[in-house]
Amino acid sequence: MEKNHHIVGYITNIWVWVALVVLTIITITVAELDLQMLTVTVALAIATVKAGVVLAYFMHLKFDKIILTIFLGIVLLVFLSFIVLTFVDYSFRTTAI
Amino acid sequence: MIEQEEKQKPLNFFQDSGGKKGILAWITSTDHKRIGLLYLYSLSVFFLVGVTLGLLMRLELINPGKDIVEAQTYNGFFTLHGVIMIFLFVIPGIPAVFGNIAMPLMLGARDVAFPKLNLLSWYLYIFGAALALSTLLVGKGAPDTGWTFYAPYSIKTGTNVTMAVFAAFILGFSSILTGLNFLTTIHRMRCEGMTWFRMPLFAWALYATSWIQLLATPVIGITLLMIAAERTLGVGLFDPTLGGDPILYQHLFWIYSHPAVYIMILPGMGVISEILPVFARRRIFGYTAIVYSSLAIAFIGYFVWGHHMFTSGMSGPARIIFSILTFLVAIPSAIKVFNWLATLYKGSIDLKPPMLFALGFIFLFLIGGLTGLVSGALATTVHLHDTYFVVGHFHYVMFGGTGFAFFAAIHYWFPKIYGRMYDIKAATRNFWIIFGGFNVLYFPMLWAGMMGMPRRYYDYLPEFHIPNIISTLGSWIVAFGIIMMIITLVKGFRNGKPVGKNPWNALTLEWQADSPPITENFEELPVVTEGPYEYKS
Ligand code: HEM
Numbered sequence: 272m273e274k275n276h277h278i279v280g281y282i283t284n285i286w287v288w289v290a291l292v293v294l295t296i297i298t299i300t301v302a303e304l305d306l307q308m309l310t311v312t313v314a315l316a317i318a319t320v321k322a323g324v325v326l327a328y329f330m331h332l333k334f335d336k337i338i339l340t341i342f343l344g345i346v347l348l349v350f351l352s353f354i355v356l357t358f359v360d361y362s363f364r365t366t367a368i
Numbered sequence: 369m370i371e372q373e374e375k376q377k378p379l380n381f382f383q384d385s386g387g388k389k390g391i392l393a394w395i396t397s398t399d400h401k402r403i404g405l406l407y408l409y410s411l412s413v414f415f416l417v418g419v420t421l422g423l424l425m426r427l428e429l430i431n432p433g434k435d436i437v438e439a440q441t442y443n444g445f446f447t448l449h450g451v452i453m454i455f456l457f458v459i460p461g462i463p464a465v466f467g468n469i470a471m472p473l474m475l476g477a478r479d480v481a482f483p484k485l486n487l488l489s490w491y492l493y494i495f496g497a498a499l500a501l502s503t504l505l506v507g508k509g510a511p512d513t514g515w516t517f518y519a520p521y522s523i524k525t526g527t528n529v530t531m532a533v534f535a536a537f538i539l540g541f542s543s544i545l546t547g548l549n550f551l552t553t554i555h556r557m558r559c560e561g562m563t564w565f566r567m568p569l570f571a572w573a574l575y576a577t578s579w580i581q582l583l584a585t586p587v588i589g590i591t592l593l594m595i596a597a598e599r600t601l602g603v604g605l606f607d608p609t610l611g612g613d614p615i616l617y618q619h620l621f622w623i624y625s626h627p628a629v630y631i632m633i634l635p636g637m638g639v640i641s642e643i644l645p646v647f648a649r650r651r652i653f654g655y656t657a658i659v660y661s662s663l664a665i666a667f668i669g670y671f672v673w674g675h676h677m678f679t680s681g682m683s684g685p686a687r688i689i690f691s692i693l694t695f696l697v698a699i700p701s702a703i704k705v706f707n708w709l710a711t712l713y714k715g716s717i718d719l720k721p722p723m724l725f726a727l728g729f730i731f732l733f734l735i736g737g738l739t740g741l742v743s744g745a746l747a748t749t750v751h752l753h754d755t756y757f758v759v760g761h762f763h764y765v766m767f768g769g770t771g772f773a774f775f776a777a778i779h780y781w782f783p784k785i786y787g788r789m790y791d792i793k794a795a796t797r798n799f800w801i802i803f804g805g806f807n808v809l810y811f812p813m814l815w816a817g818m819m820g821m822p823r824r825y826y827d828y829l830p831e832f833h834i835p836n837i838i839s840t841l842g843s844w845i846v847a848f849g850i851i852m853m854i855i856t857l858v859k860g861f862r863n864g865k866p867v868g869k870n871p872w873n874a875l876t877l878e879w880q881a882d883s884p885p886i887t888e889n890f891e892e893l894p895v896v897t898e899g900p901y902e903y904k905s
Binding site: 346349352356357359360362363364 | 587670674
């Protein structure tokens with residue numbers, strides 16, 4: 272642990288929690304609408320924002336060295352490409368050459 | 369083993385049993401060198417089991433029709449051969465054995481960052497291996513799906529797939545923990561003066577590999593659990609009759625298994641980058657280019673998995689994208705080969721056994737890589753997919769590449785590990801037997817594949833007879849060479865001539881430690897002032 276370890280105040284934590292609850296409500300509301308192809312995309316996008324908030328505040332990434340964020344960014348990018356490439360296959364499947 | 373005149377001298381890691389007796393001193397040791405040897409011995413046993421299965425398959429294929437086993441037994445053979453060779457030999461191979469033994473020494477560290485986790489990895493490895501092998505003995509027999517466990521067949525077959533899948537899952541954990549351990553070691557434990565760009569290339573290769581182990585392995589873990597869930601609960605993820613998508617399984621499987629191919633080859637490339645400068649007495653050519661090409665291979669390697677699925681009903685645009693990406697990986701691989709060749713240029717080359725195996729690696733890997741391009745091009749792959757051409761190709765890469773790098777590594781670090789030298793002449797002879805036999809064994813497979821002989825059958829049409837006879841002959845030569853190699857090494861271990869710290873006159877730090885190294889590796893931790901390959905030629 273580094274010496275000048277940042278401790279997040281209660282108020283901030285509560286705001287983060289409120290944000291997470293709101294995002295959850297949005298997820299549920301959006302699921303009611305019929306977005307077809309976009310359903311998964313929207314659900315994943317909201318989930319990503321929520322995960323980002325948790326990482327930044329609850330897991331202290333915001334207050335740690337920037338290199339950790341960069342590492343995590345690369346990992347997420349790789350993961351995102353997995354999903355995008357798989358869906359490239361899936362969404363073109365009916366129009367196969 | 370070594371001179372024991374000086375009483376004060378700390379014990380070497382063979383003598384220092386940590387106060388325990390017999391086998392306990394090994395299986396409870398957290399010394400990275402002892403754990404590395406545990407891996408070496410267990411891995412060698414599995415390798416020999418795999419080779420035996422390979423020989424049996426080749427024997428069956430010496431003539432068309434049934435020779436020694438039934439079709440179903442043969443199906444079990446190639447599955448188990450594949451599972452053993454992939455999950456128990458090439459994936460853990462070089463990192464677990466030589467990464468463990470040599471890497472901390474090369475970094476000037478006393479051990480890896482998490483020694484206990486390191487031992488746990490070995491236990492997981494053994495547990496997974498035992499589970500994989502026991503599929504042979506219990507239930508309805510060895511799985512017959514091929515090492516790739518493709519759905520929907522893997523969901524339907526009556527054989528022991530769940531257990532084999534679970535074994536691979538546990539082996540994955542072992543791999544993840546080793547990766548984590550090495551990453552932390554490389555980040556935190558380098559000795560004074562060892563900046564990132566003074567680090568030996570073997571450590572760099574392990575660094576790139578560890579990132580793949582850490583990030584890609586969980587994907588296969590989940591995928592294998594999905595297969596298990598599908599088999600036991602019938603969830604309908606991959607089974608088309610339940611609305612699942614079998615191609616999704618192939619995506620998930622190869623999202624891991626293709627990066628895993630780089631887990632296999634990158635450490636091998638690292639070994640070669642260590643050996644060439646020592647035996648050419650030259651500074652390695654293009655150090656930074658080799659470093660970045662390792663990282664590039666690790667990175668691009670994540671995005672090419674689709675090239676295993678060109679003929680499996682994937683959509684056209686996806687095929688084109690994956691084919692382009694596949695050609696991109698060839699670039700960093702070729703950068704390495706050119707750098708190695710440039711290192712040799714004008715060097716004073718000494719053809720000792722490690723160097724011979726390293727040169728053998730370059731030659732065989734080149735054939736493997738080029739046949740890979742043929743298989744990666746959309747037009748040619750339609751003809752070659754699932755033929756013996758592919759079997760030839762991946763043996764050239766995995767056995768000719770990683771296997772030979774493994775042999776090179778054992779011949780290179782042997783005197784460091786045991787403090788003795790094997791018979792150089794015998795080892796040189798063994799190299800030529802294995803190298804020659806290898807080409808007799810696998811080149812005819814490329815040929816049979818071009819003629820259209822499909823893989824994974826115990827039988828074939830009479831027109832493929834000649835390449836198959838030659839190939840089976842080759843398998844005997846290789847097996848003979850491997851046995852001779854083991855004999856030479858065991859003899860060297862028993863009564864080889866004792867060597868000093870640095871029999872090859874190499875400059876990396878492990879050669880400053882005693883042979884065998886003391887438990888703590890160095891009496892005083894070294895301080896580094898220049899790069900690892902400053903040979904004055
Ligand atoms: C003397 C040594 C070896 C022999 C004789 C041998 C022989 C064979 C043969 C004949 C096949 C094709 C079976 C078929 O498609 O019907 C095969 C498949 C395979 N071999 Fe080897 N092999 C040897 C060593 C190795 C090594 C060292 C590796 C890995 C490093 C390896 C990995 C594999 C894999 C992954 C398969 C594919 C299994 C499958 O189709 O699911 N082999 N081997």
